[in-house]
Amino acid sequence: xxxxxxxxxxxxxxxxxxxxxxxxxxxxxxxxxxxxxxxxxxxxxxxxxxxxxxxxxxxxxxxxxxxxxxxxxxxxxxxxxxxxxxxxxxxxxxxxxxxxxxxxxxxxxxxxxxxxxxxxxxxxxxxxxxxxxxxxxxxxxxxxxx
Amino acid sequence: xxxxxxxxxxxxxxxxxxxxxxxxxxxxxxxxxxxxxxxxxxxxxxxxxxxxxxxxxxxxxxxxxxxxxxxxxxxxxxxxxxxxxxxxxxxxxxxxxxxxxxxxxxxxxxxxxxxxxxxxxxxxxxxxxxxxxxxxxxxxxxxxxx
DNA sequence: GTCAGTGCAAACCCTTTGCAGAAAG
DNA sequence: CTTTCTGCAAAGGGTTTGCACTGAC
Numbered sequence: 001x002x003x004x005x006x007x008x009x010x011x012x013x014x015x016x017x018x019x020x021x022x023x024x025x026x027x028x029x030x031x032x033x034x035x036x037x038x039x040x041x042x043x044x045x046x047x048x049x050x051x052x053x054x055x056x057x058x059x060x061x062x063x064x065x066x067x068x069x070x071x072x073x074x075x076x077x078x079x080x081x082x083x084x085x086x087x088x089x090x091x092x093x094x095x096x097x098x099x100x101x102x103x104x105x106x107x108x109x110x111x112x113x114x115x116x117x118x119x120x121x122x123x124x125x126x127x128x129x130x131x132x133x134x135x136x137x138x139x140x141x142x143x144x145x146x
Numbered sequence: 147x148x149x150x151x152x153x154x155x156x157x158x159x160x161x162x163x164x165x166x167x168x169x170x171x172x173x174x175x176x177x178x179x180x181x182x183x184x185x186x187x188x189x190x191x192x193x194x195x196x197x198x199x200x201x202x203x204x205x206x207x208x209x210x211x212x213x214x215x216x217x218x219x220x221x222x223x224x225x226x227x228x229x230x231x232x233x234x235x236x237x238x239x240x241x242x243x244x245x246x247x248x249x250x251x252x253x254x255x256x257x258x259x260x261x262x263x264x265x266x267x268x269x270x271x272x273x274x275x276x277x278x279x280x281x282x283x284x285x286x287x288x289x290x291x292x
Numbered sequence: 293g294t295c296a297g298t299g300c301a302a303a304c305c306c307t308t309t310g311c312a313g314a315a316a317g
Numbered sequence: 318c319t320t321t322c323t324g325c326a327a328a329g330g331g332t333t334t335g336c337a338c339t340g341a342c
Contacts, residue, residue: 029297029341048332063299068332082233087307089331090233102272105279113270121265123285126248130287133251137283139269141276175315175322194306209324214307233332235306 011041024077031055031062035070039080043095045110051092085110085138100137113139157187170223177201177208181216185226189241191256197238231256231284246283259285 012020017036021028038054039046046054052067062070071092074080083091085103091110100118102111118137126132158166163182167174184200185192192200198213208216217238220226229237231249237256246264248257264283272278 027296027341031298065300065333066298069298072333084230084233087228087230087236102276104273104276111273117268117270119267120283121267122263124259124263126285126287127250127257129290130248130250131290133286133288135283135285137266137281139272139281140279141272142279144275144277173316173321177323211308211325212323215323218308 012037020079024074024079026073026077026079031066032070034061035067036074036079039074039092039094043093043112045083045091045093045101047089047091049089083110084136100139102139102141104141104143106143113137158183166225170220170225172219172223172225177212178216180207181213182220182225185220185238185240189239189258191229191237191239191247193235193237195235229256230282246285248285248287250287250289252289259283 014033014037017033017040018028020040021032021036026032034055035051038051048068048071051071052062052064055062055067071080075082075092078096081093081096083093083101085091085101086108093110095112098115100113100115102113103109104111118139120135120137123132123135160179160183163179163186164174166186167178167182172178180201181197184197194214194217197217198208198210201208201213217226221228221238224242227239227242229239229247231237231247232254239256241258244261246259246261248259249255250257264285266281266283269278269281
């Protein structure tokens with residue numbers, strides 16, 4: 001049974017990937033499969049450039065345009081999450097469940113914070129006519145100056 | 147007495163601006179003064195482009211390079227705060243006191259949330275060797291689909 | 293055969309930089 | 318005078334796009 005999802009911490013099988021794409025209404029192609037395999041190998045935060053590099057690390061699988069287009073598609077379809085943390089590039093998070101992030105400003109490294117470890121006490125009333133999309137919490141860290 | 151600061155909600159006078167720059171170790175020039183006047187006229191969130199436009203709305207005061215350089219300088223010196231909210235551009239917040247933001251994803255509009263209206267219940271232990279720089283909370287909103 | 297997906301290169305846009313000239317003290 | 322700041326234009330870097338080609342049903 002193909003019950004792995006992007007929430008699992010075990011690498012999904014090829015058929016899990018196929019199912020995952022299908023469930024989100026995404027046609028599967030060689031390139032999309034490979035990109036999904038890389039993303040969902042484990043919970044991680046990758047830039048488009050890093051994905052491109054890994055996709056083609058063992059042969060030419062996908063072009064830059066396809067990687068960008070595919071990451072955008074996956075994000076729109078809810079398979080992955082765009083993280084806006086750094087003004088110079090976007091990161092893609094292969095975990096979409098509610099959680100937050102440490103961001104090491106010196107290294108550019110991202111690290112998960114479990115949702116239950118960082119709870120918002122009381123959300124203020126939302127402005128008229130708007131509804132909540134999501135709450136992003138970024139805890140910015142720097143190397144400790146001893 | 148020039149007691150207005152960027153925390154005030156009353157537009158600071160010219161001499162307040164001069165003092166503010168001096169207190170942050172920034173030499174004052176015609177361009178920097180004008181940019182500061184625009185930023186601190188009221189608490190607001192402006193992109194570099196918006197600042198550029200306003201600076202030159204009544205005559206050529208500063209070039210694009212100067213506006214970018216000055217905003218970067220002000221942010222490094224702590225007069226203003228860089229907001230990373232949108233992958234396409236940086237916003238500068240003329241309020242540096244602790245507070246958070248609503249972000250209307252449809253319109254790109256930013257709105258303040260008072261720090262006391264959105265409290266983090268318990269911060270998880272920070273990773274070894276790191277110290278807190280700051281916590282950014284962005285409440286992303288979309289137009290309500292009625 | 294049809295239509296969606298892909299690849300390439302060029303375009304884009306925000307931002308940064310190099311360097312010569314201007315301004316401030 | 319000397320040093321810092323400014324302006325211009327060009328370069329930079331991540332991302333998007335136009336369009337012809339490919340490939341899957």
